[in-house]
Amino acid sequence: MKFEEPATPAHRQFGIRECIALASCALIFSVTIAAYAGLLPAGHWQDEYYTFYRFRDEGLPYLVDRVLTWSPRPLSETFVYLYSIAVVRTGRPLIGTILATAWIATALAVVALPIRYAPTRQRVLNGTVGLGLFALFLTNHPTGEMYYWPQASLAYLPALAAIGALFWLCAASGLESRRTRCAAAALLIVAACSIEVGAMLVFAIAGLSTATYVAVPHLRNDWRQSTWLAFPLVASGCVLALIAHGRVSNGAEVMGDPAIAHHARPVLHATIVEFAKAIAASNWDGRTRFDIVLTIISKACVFGAFFGLSTRLSNSNTRASSIRWLTILSLACAATTLLTIAAAYYQFGMLCCERHDTLRQCLIYLAIASAACAIGLAYRGRAIRGAALPLSMLGTAVVINLSLSVPALRSDYARYDTLRDIKVVNWNRGTASSSSMEFDQTVPGSIVGGVLIKEKSYTLADPKKGWWIEGVLKFFRKTEVTFVTK
Structure with missing residues (x-):
């Protein structure tokens, strides 16, 4: 044309x-x-902690299960799966x-x-x-x-x-x-x-x-x-x-x-x-x-x-x-x-x-x-x-x-420095060899948003931790995480 x-x-x-x-x-x-x-x-x-640990541990079967039962988005779910692979391989x-x-x-x-x-x-x-x-x-x-x-x-x-x-x-x-x-x-x-x-x-x-x-x-x-x-x-x-x-x-x-x-x-x-x-x-x-x-x-x-x-x-x-x-x-x-x-x-x-x-x-x-x-x-x-x-x-x-x-x-x-740097701090703590970590958080940005969890220590055995906190623990392979608001 x-x-x-x-x-x-x-x-x-x-x-x-x-x-x-x-x-x-x-x-x-x-x-x-x-x-x-x-x-x-x-x-x-947000959901990446949970989704990515499942992708890492279960691979393609979890992708298929998500598309068929929870998120029928074959194209975007494939993008997310590829993103998770890039995260695991680069360590970033x-x-x-x-x-x-x-x-x-x-x-x-x-x-x-x-x-x-x-x-x-x-x-x-x-x-x-x-x-x-x-x-x-x-x-x-x-x-x-x-x-x-x-x-x-x-x-x-x-x-x-x-x-x-x-x-x-x-x-x-x-x-x-x-x-x-x-x-x-x-x-x-x-x-x-x-x-x-x-x-x-x-x-x-x-x-x-x-x-x-x-x-x-x-x-x-x-x-x-x-x-x-x-x-x-x-x-x-x-x-x-x-x-x-x-x-x-x-x-x-x-x-x-x-x-x-x-x-x-x-x-x-x-x-x-x-x-x-x-x-x-x-x-x-x-x-x-x-x-x-x-x-x-x-x-x-x-x-x-x-x-x-x-x-x-x-x-x-x-x-x-x-x-x-x-x-x-x-x-x-x-x-x-x-x-x-x-x-x-x-x-x-x-x-x-x-x-x-x-x-x-x-x-x-x-x-x-x-x-x-x-x-x-x-x-x-x-x-x-x-x-x-x-x-x-x-x-x-x-x-x-x-x-x-x-x-x-x-x-x-x-608040730019705080919003940006807090992720780096958490990533470094999460990838450290210790079995527990402190997870810093701040009030979500007005434009960039974010997640705020109740300040508390959670363990894998805690029945009230919920799937999001489970994702943080299992993605970083920790047994305990303490959320602290800065």
Whole structure:
């Protein structure tokens, strides 16, 4: 798929205003991403202690058992298994290395792909917009688990990268060529095999695609163009079947309100309320009204930015297809967000896991961007002609989100040495030859997160130690560990 070089006034050479806006936005987005990336060395382990000692002692059979019974994520679980092998062989936790690798891969999918499909004159613009989208993925919502915990990053970031890349494929090519449809199929398989949410997204896209061909008469003859969804559907079906057979059939995971878990009507009510809150802002109940208003304004700016840039991000030859697939992707991202909330309430009786909240916000941004591009392409005569205004809107959105995140960033950078060095101290103590160790811990970072265990000494024989402490003991081959908060 190749673009025609733009020749219309809407795609003229950038003027001074556009150049200033482009340079300013590129700087803002880069600084924002760098601010978060600078905290990568302060990343942390959570489940790795338990998972890695099991991988070390049991090998591939434990990997197969995890995929079949607990974590039906064949791709990401394989990544985690390979990571555990690297840790054992090098004798180092490799936290910064693994996190940086996952971040770079995600950034390439979100930033490099739009450059690849852009005409020569638009590459800087498209790359800058990609940087802005990645900056939005990071700011103004929880980040500790999804971005600074390696085991979660190896699962959630490949899925996010795949969905983000799919957005750019839909916008730039409309999936009209066999090559781009094959690429889209591969991306959805990656998403489905990385996390369960990816499998939900595939089914949402397939269902909406089928509904489109049924509802729109002149598209019915083109239904064969959706056969590329067959392989992602098979992969997703296997993942969801394993979930149903494993964790969903286990009713022992109710951690929240038992009056909600496994009860359809309370689940539906709670889901609708939390979905509305998530559309507006992450952690609604923990924010001030002013913060919520600012967050809503930032999302409105994102919509305006992608609406105004829609004709620049797409190929005029594939406009109709781009509109169709962007609409489907937008609705699928919104539906998947809703489904993840419903699934959490049904299974746990509560919203579970910070990383799910983070991913929902990323899906909401992709839904907004996809919808804005689709509407902008459908009403291209009303689209903003110059690039300066929409770029400024995207820059404003990132600045708002970054400003709301500054206190958390400042707090973690003030504690940077403690957050980073405490892992080194614990690793050195754990790998020492003694049979017991002191495990230092600190209050989790506002950005990087962490785990805080009750200060106490635990032994392998202690029935109240729990699986996490068992993991620390057996990973380091200790008989006793004492947790001390610094």
